[in-house]
Amino acid sequence: MMNVQAVSSSAARWLPPAHQPALKLERDERWSDFQEVLNLLRFDGQVHDASSTGLFRRRRLKAGQSALTMGQPFDGLYVVRLGSLKTSMTHVDGVEHVVAFPMKGDLLGFDGICKNKYLSDVVALTDCDLIKIPSAELFSPGRGCNDVERMAYWAISREIVREQTTYAAFHSTKSDARVARFLRIQSERFLAMGYSPNRFTLPMTRRDIGNHLNVTLETVSRAFSALDHLGIIAVERREIRILSLDALRDFEA
Amino acid sequence: MMNVQAVSSSAARWLPPAHQPALKLERDERWSDFQEVLNLLRFDGQVHDASSTGLFRRRRLKAGQSALTMGQPFDGLYVVRLGSLKTSMTHVDGVEHVVAFPMKGDLLGFDGICKNKYLSDVVALTDCDLIKIPSAELFSPGRGCNDVERMAYWAISREIVREQTTYAAFHSTKSDARVARFLRIQSERFLAMGYSPNRFTLPMTRRDIGNHLNVTLETVSRAFSALDHLGIIAVERREIRILSLDALRDFEA
DNA sequence: CGCATGCTTGACTGAACTCAAAGTCCGTGG
DNA sequence: CCACGGACTTTGAGTTCAGTCAAGCATGCG
Numbered sequence: 187m188m189n190v191q192a193v194s195s196s197a198a199r200w201l202p203p204a205h206q207p208a209l210k211l212e213r214d215e216r217w218s219d220f221q222e223v224l225n226l227l228r229f230d231g232q233v234h235d236a237s238s239t240g241l242f243r244r245r246r247l248k249a250g251q252s253a254l255t256m257g258q259p260f261d262g263l264y265v266v267r268l269g270s271l272k273t274s275m276t277h278v279d280g281v282e283h284v285v286a287f288p289m290k291g292d293l294l295g296f297d298g299i300c301k302n303k304y305l306s307d308v309v310a311l312t313d314c315d316l317i318k319i320p321s322a323e324l325f326s327p328g329r330g331c332n333d334v335e336r337m338a339y340w341a342i343s344r345e346i347v348r349e350q351t352t353y354a355a356f357h358s359t360k361s362d363a364r365v366a367r368f369l370r371i372q373s374e375r376f377l378a379m380g381y382s383p384n385r386f387t388l389p390m391t392r393r394d395i396g397n398h399l400n401v402t403l404e405t406v407s408r409a410f411s412a413l414d415h416l417g418i419i420a421v422e423r424r425e426i427r428i429l430s431l432d433a434l435r436d437f438e439a
Numbered sequence: 440m441m442n443v444q445a446v447s448s449s450a451a452r453w454l455p456p457a458h459q460p461a462l463k464l465e466r467d468e469r470w471s472d473f474q475e476v477l478n479l480l481r482f483d484g485q486v487h488d489a490s491s492t493g494l495f496r497r498r499r500l501k502a503g504q505s506a507l508t509m510g511q512p513f514d515g516l517y518v519v520r521l522g523s524l525k526t527s528m529t530h531v532d533g534v535e536h537v538v539a540f541p542m543k544g545d546l547l548g549f550d551g552i553c554k555n556k557y558l559s560d561v562v563a564l565t566d567c568d569l570i571k572i573p574s575a576e577l578f579s580p581g582r583g584c585n586d587v588e589r590m591a592y593w594a595i596s597r598e599i600v601r602e603q604t605t606y607a608a609f610h611s612t613k614s615d616a617r618v619a620r621f622l623r624i625q626s627e628r629f630l631a632m633g634y635s636p637n638r639f640t641l642p643m644t645r646r647d648i649g650n651h652l653n654v655t656l657e658t659v660s661r662a663f664s665a666l667d668h669l670g671i672i673a674v675e676r677r678e679i680r681i682l683s684l685d686a687l688r689d690f691e692a
Numbered sequence: 693c694g695c696a697t698g699c700t701t702g703a704c705t706g707a708a709c710t711c712a713a714a715g716t717c718c719g720t721g722g
Numbered sequence: 723c724c725a726c727g728g729a730c731t732t733t734g735a736g737t738t739c740a741g742t743c744a745a746g747c748a749t750g751c752g
Contacts, residue, residue: 275607283607299596343552354536
């Protein structure tokens with residue numbers, strides 16, 4: 187059984203490539219505007235007015251802290267501004283399942299709309315900076331402009347697509363291929379975030395990866411070693427270098 | 440943009456769906472009102488006015504026909520009024536992955552919002568009756584009331600939850616347990632739709648089930664046989680009777 | 693009727709899990 | 723400073739489980 191303290195101490199040692207300059211701020215009193223949220227989400231649609239729509243609260247988390255917990259009342263969506271997290275669902279029998287690893291630009295909390303409470307746990311794997319979109323911004327009926335709604339639709343739909351894609355991606359016969367695909371997808375995500383796709387640091391443990399891919403942590407480790415020995419990637423603890431993306435893709439089939 | 444209000448002069452919406460044969464409709468010219476959509480989705484939230492929000496087009500499909508295809512431009516969401524379908528994504532290498540089996544009350548097409556085109560194929564497994572929620576209804580900025588948006592949020596969120604749940608549900612070590620869980624979930628869905636949870640007919644092939652659960656069709660067949668021999672279920676072709684739901688649940692662990 | 697499709701069952705093989713041991717890194721405390 | 727402990731990782735050996743291949747049966751359809 188993994189406790190929060192253990193996650194915190196270990197995850198703190200592995201900060202993502204994005205170095206965080208010392209932000210000076212009084213307590214947590216920071217806000218973001220609509221335009222920043224649009225940029226983070228990489229929203230490519232049209233909005234009527236990116237500045238007048240309101241302000242969004244920021245929320246910072248230390249590695250190991252919980253962002254959302256199952257059953258907590260829904261109070262809005264969150265956009266990851268910085269850091270890596272882990273979304274998981276715990277079954278009635280206590281078995282945990284890792285659903286996703288949200289990172290910069292990803293949306294959190296969209297599973298809370300339908301039952302008005304969050305249905306998954308989200309914990310920070312690294313120090314994190316989140317932007318909250320309060321439910322009032324989403325559902326207030328009197329708002330003249332529904333730019334926020336439009337953005338939310340778009341972002342939620344994107345998350346659905348991501349989920350379906352990863353879900354489909356792990357339908358591969360070979361477990362090694364699933365691990366390779368995971369690395370390729372991670373690489374593409376780092377690229378989309380503006381980081382290097384060829385060299386990155388995984389924020390999660392082998393156990394988390396295995397849980398996510400439905401294989402054991404030993405299998406993940408062996409797959410990493412195999413890809414390393416083949417010269418496709420270079421593994422050093424959690425730091426991954428992709429030496430041949432083409433070979434990695436070939437390995438997926 | 441289609442002006443659905445203009446068509447609302449028809450008396451159709453004043454009559455409950457059961458009385459529709461009395462209406463004078465030409466061929467496929469059938470419509471559904473907002474209240475019927477709410478009922479179908481089993482929406483339990485609040486709306487301001489269930490009658491004035493517009494009319495939705497109906498669309499009927501024969502078994503085997505395609506409801507949506509990958510790449511097709513997004514033109515709205517669909518609610519299943521009757522029938523069973525299969526949602527699948529085809530990878531670049533031609534490998535198909537079955538994502539879900541939508542049934543009465545489920546939502547289709549929500550993966551098309553973000554890229555403005557549908558990203559999965561949906562085919563009818565049985566004759567189907569769909570209700571279309573045009574994108575104009577979802578996104579029209581001038582609408583005074585956002586009941587439709589609220590409902591769509593809620594429905595999309597519910598589909599996300601369903602997806603996450605099934606995705607998590609199939610993270611079981613044993614393939615037999617996965618099949619048992621699939622049957623239990625199907626049973627619960629039939630119950631939610633108002634049908635018998637103890638006796639139902641699966642609309643999909645063993646191959647589709649296996650694809651969805653990431654096992655072979657032989658494994659599905661063997662699991663069915665095993666559950667049958669244990670007296671937990673009775674299998675006769677695609678007709679399933681659940682003899683002991685408790686035993687089925689125990690088998691999932 | 694013949695054919696296609698779907699389903700069942702068996703035998704064999706191989707891939708992934710389990711169990712086990714050892715190594716690495718880091719934080720903590722003597 | 724260094725020893726210790728804990729979490730994480732790697733690697734190996736044995737075992738189990740599910741995939742593959744193959745044959746046969748049932749059903750439905752033209």
